[in-house]
Amino acid sequence: MPTAVVRRAAALVRLFLRASHPARMVVIGFAMAVLLGAGLLMLPVSTEQGSTTDWVTALFTATSAVCVTGLVVVDTAAHWSTFGEVVVLGLIQVGGLGIMTLASLLGMLVVRRLGLRMRRSAQAETKSLGLGDVRSVIAGVITLSLVMEAITALALTLRFVLGYGQSWGEGAYFGVFHAVSAFNNAGFALYPDSLQRYATDPLVCLPVLFAVIVGGLGFPVLFEIGRRLRGKRRHWSLHARVTLLAYSVLLGVGVLAFGAFEWNNPETLGPLSVGGKLLVGLFHGTTPRTAGFTTVDIGEINPTTMLVNDVLMFVGGGSAGTAGGIKVTTFALLAFVILTEVRGESQVHVLGRKLPVGVQRQALTVVLVAVGMVFTATLLLLVITPFGLDATLFESISAFGTVGLSTGITEQLPRAAELVLIVLMFTGRLGPITMASALALRERGRRYDLPEERPIVG
Amino acid sequence: MPTAVVRRAAALVRLFLRASHPARMVVIGFAMAVLLGAGLLMLPVSTEQGSTTDWVTALFTATSAVCVTGLVVVDTAAHWSTFGEVVVLGLIQVGGLGIMTLASLLGMLVVRRLGLRMRRSAQAETKSLGLGDVRSVIAGVITLSLVMEAITALALTLRFVLGYGQSWGEGAYFGVFHAVSAFNNAGFALYPDSLQRYATDPLVCLPVLFAVIVGGLGFPVLFEIGRRLRGKRRHWSLHARVTLLAYSVLLGVGVLAFGAFEWNNPETLGPLSVGGKLLVGLFHGTTPRTAGFTTVDIGEINPTTMLVNDVLMFVGGGSAGTAGGIKVTTFALLAFVILTEVRGESQVHVLGRKLPVGVQRQALTVVLVAVGMVFTATLLLLVITPFGLDATLFESISAFGTVGLSTGITEQLPRAAELVLIVLMFTGRLGPITMASALALRERGRRYDLPEERPIVG
Numbered sequence A, B: 001m002p003t004a005v006v007r008r009a010a011a012l013v014r015l016f017l018r019a020s021h022p023a024r025m026v027v028i029g030f031a032m033a034v035l036l037g038a039g040l041l042m043l044p045v046s047t048e049q050g051s052t053t054d055w056v057t058a059l060f061t062a063t064s065a066v067c068v069t070g071l072v073v074v075d076t077a078a079h080w081s082t083f084g085e086v087v088v089l090g091l092i093q094v095g096g097l098g099i100m101t102l103a104s105l106l107g108m109l110v111v112r113r114l115g116l117r118m119r120r121s122a123q124a125e126t127k128s129l130g131l132g133d134v135r136s137v138i139a140g141v142i143t144l145s146l147v148m149e150a151i152t153a154l155a156l157t158l159r160f161v162l163g164y165g166q167s168w169g170e171g172a173y174f175g176v177f178h179a180v181s182a183f184n185n186a187g188f189a190l191y192p193d194s195l196q197r198y199a200t201d202p203l204v205c206l207p208v209l210f211a212v213i214v215g216g217l218g219f220p221v222l223f224e225i226g227r228r229l230r231g232k233r234r235h236w237s238l239h240a241r242v243t244l245l246a247y248s249v250l251l252g253v254g255v256l257a258f259g260a261f262e263w264n265n266p267e268t269l270g271p272l273s274v275g276g277k278l279l280v281g282l283f284h285g286t287t288p289r290t291a292g293f294t295t296v297d298i299g300e301i302n303p304t305t306m307l308v309n310d311v312l313m314f315v316g317g318g319s320a321g322t323a324g325g326i327k328v329t330t331f332a333l334l335a336f337v338i339l340t341e342v343r344g345e346s347q348v349h350v351l352g353r354k355l356p357v358g359v360q361r362q363a364l365t366v367v368l369v370a371v372g373m374v375f376t377a378t379l380l381l382l383v384i385t386p387f388g389l390d391a392t393l394f395e396s397i398s399a400f401g402t403v404g405l406s407t408g409i410t411e412q413l414p415r416a417a418e419l420v421l422i423v424l425m426f427t428g429r430l431g432p433i434t435m436a437s438a439l440a441l442r443e444r445g446r447r448y449d450l451p452e453e454r455p456i457v458g
């Protein structure tokens, strides 16, 4: 038995290091971007004071930027110079483009190899997911990102200049920074209190939400929507339908929960007009889908709202987009498995399609490994820091899901806890994607058959 | 879509009310025992002061006793008269015998109908699980319970009389009460601080642990062990092997975690000798397997230990025994599913046997529904009470898993929160068992086939 365990653990390690080259390349590429970014941020030119930044702070900031998480141990505008801010912005853009491209390509690889039985429909299927070939995926992701970021930046710039009297230069800088940060679901802001000063301004909040949602749906879904907008009517893929359904449901749950639980909280929605409550509720119902911006102080939301947010942040956004978490499809597939059980059927049907057994197990594995990661990190934070379960669990899920929301403890964490979060942000960003595709690509036929036996469940 | 949701919700309700008669009978039987017990406890003769007890307190205590949970809103020895204590003891005994018998019978039904393809081996299988026929199961459960309780009661009585100078009458009463409470994993004690006064006395702690572990392994496993002890060598069933493996692993994890995290805590293990630390560590590594007794103040354990306990309590003990939770087999099966994924195999193999796909989905469903129940209850407690996530999550899992450990908030809860816990204790006791068997009994062949399609996971 111990030998078997060691052998299996080794297989797990090999899984990431050797067995699947595409997954390994993703990890190495992201690690290099993080290290390069940290190196740049350590330079004196990157800080407002012109002094060197210690390596943990630089590494934390670079990881948070590349993984589009948005957690910060130093205030972005106060600590970093404009050069440093541009480095952060560049890392966000590289991280966002990288994750969209690589996740789309890995998804394409999986669908191509395993998606459908017949070669012809497999080709049709990958085309319908917008995954024709590698170059067109890269071109599509870059075009989409830049266009959406430009639209959002324009809207924000106009508002900052016309509504808040900023100069065109300053307005454009703030507009571009927050547009890129929003589309990539990064959550970095140039204000110490995120976007709280714009809490009741729909002309700032709505463009940000637009960018957050578009970026968070994921490239394959956006590609399908785009095709339909261009008048090419075809059937929706299962992936797009599940994503849109689950994303809408979670958005609704988020808005309702935040609105209901915070309506009378004097520190959050309490003092606002009904219109203001609705706008902030909409904003904070969306932002746990790993956007990370805030328009109220997250440290003041009540523990009920916090627990709902924990779940929403863990689920995250759409696959192959800039959002993190285990992804809404993974979550929805498990819901459909339960529905199958309730209906007493032997096969899992999802919106008129049959779900392969392998995919069910992959979804389960992704969720349980994610739970294990968040649990381990929370445990470590409880040991290392003086904070309670509320704050440490929230922080861990925020880092794992690349959300960037915090109850305010990030800047007070000891070094060891910062290192825990660095590892968690990195594995949270790449873990679910690489694990899911690596698992799917390893899927193979049965080699031998054992007698079936049924233990008692429950 | 809304119609479909309503139809499915209705199917879920029917599942418990009509579709599976055995599951419905279990629920009705337990509800009647609870109501009868609550009625008796409301009588003036049941209290020390001779006054009537309010219905919520009586209902809470009766539910806690029948569900062998052990959470209390009034101190057992101080509030209840000897008559009241005997009522509690009777409810524990009825609840424990009831759950062992009914879970064993439901397990038998499932194995008989679905266990194996060939009729002959199905009969062999149900025999090997000790599930020959209904009467022999009932007789076996009663015999086993009474023998084990008698052994434990004898050991405790001798210790109380010889070691602590109690009279034979008093010693026997305390011995029987705590033996029955231990074997049934109920956790009710006649001391306001549970068994803390015996923390370093192995002659009290070890008999209690013996009863807790034997009761918590479950009847099918005990039947197999008994058969082997009588020299009838046969192959171990998959259920027994998985249970013993998982139970041992969780016991080890529990002891190690409690020992390591509490070793220097001045409020728990700190002041004790190494021998005392080890005994208390062993005790508190075992008690989250839903025994509910304590030998240190659970309100003083640090948040790290509490979080580990949360997980252990959620998993609980063996199937068809007196322990609660989702059960160790359910937990282990999911671990084997993950192992399958890591090994890249298409079929789940568990200790040399193939696991039917239906069982995998049932285990997943039981776990996710349980998570949903604990989550909902925690959310309600956060709304209703002033306590934080640490205490409310711990309390919810303790009630759901019929554990009975508490950070000390139970007696301070408002009425509404007590009602939440009553519902949670009841559904936590019967939910996983009835759900798992109801799901398994509904399993049927495919009726129609849809085209397969693979969404992106992660």
Ligand SMILES: [K+]
Residues within 6 Å of the ligand: A068, A069, A070, A185, A186, A187, A290, A291, A292, A402, A403, A404
């Ligand atoms: K983020």
Ligand SMILES: [K+]
Residues within 6 Å of the ligand: B068, B069, B070, B185, B186, B187, B290, B291, B292, B402, B403, B404
């Ligand atoms: K208990």
